Amino acid sequence: MAFIKNAWYVACWGCEVKSGEMFHRKLLNEMVVFYRKEDGTAVALQDRCPHRFIPLHLGKIVGDSIECAYHGLTFDCSGKCVKNPHGDGKVPAAARVRSYPVAEKHGMLWIWMGSQAADPVTIPDYSVLESEAGFATSRGYLHIEANYELMGENLLDLSHITYLHDGYLGSPEQVGADQVLKEEGGKIHCNRWMPNISVPPIFDMVYRRDGKPVDMWTNMTWIPPSCFLLDSGVHEVGGKREDHGWYYGVHILTPESEKTVHYHFAAAMPPGTRMTPDEAAKFSALRRHAFEAQDKPIINAQQAAIGDNDFWEMKPVLLSVDAGPVRMRRAIERMTKEDVAIETPAVPIKVIRPAPASV
């Protein structure tokens, strides 16, 4: 299975790459090592020495470069070998590793693994996580043993919260919610509106703590290829958003392999939310519990059940709630095809024409 390479992906939270230390992770089936230059700028290099294929993260940082642990070849931040301590010291032309464009934005380290030019302007907007936005934020990470599309479907179709997250995010009347699907600028919005329902416990904590019915919404946006932003909340029946019972949920997926994915998530509560620090901590812990103890085992089990089979060849039964996920899947298929064409341009066939007959 191919991945969409010409896109920005979150490699890790920015704070995970500490000055003077290396951080390594497999992304889109490639091993990558991250470190910081002396001026603090993050660097991403292929994590495999071209000499005897030792992971570079086993070596050490020397200035702005990495020295391989095995025989001491040294690579600068562009991936070029700048020192061969052996023989005449000549550096073979092939002694280089790939350097990937990276950008730090919204507290995350983004990486571009395709061959086309990378423009940080196209990084999705998660500015609610910036301290200037004034939101109270919490963040987390999970490793999921499933393909990123399965996890993406879980996020885009939130009809599962009544069942899988019963007692946390779910309440029975959410079933049959009004669902509106919109596509614009390549994004898919999957909006659900649930008027006059019993308040899900986690939202009762964010809002009034009186257990009274509420109007609730979950508006999820997919930003290709694998970023999501949720706008979700409650207010009193017939009330208004300004009552501060809402938050933004950030959900970002980065494929590790065909059957594993890095899942970065965060929540951003707007200024004016009436929660004590203890309640805010409990809110984050409950969210994490829902993702880790409820979503993750289901999605892992789903991947195990699918195995190596093709999703469509298994003929999945489709329900009304699948409209968003199916559109997302189709868009990913289209984008993957286009991306593969960019990454592996067809070799033009040289046409040999017979010489014109001489007169």
Ligand code: FES
């Ligand atoms: S394996 Fe890296 S220098 Fe030999």
Ligand SMILES: [Fe+2]
């Ligand atoms: Fe879920």
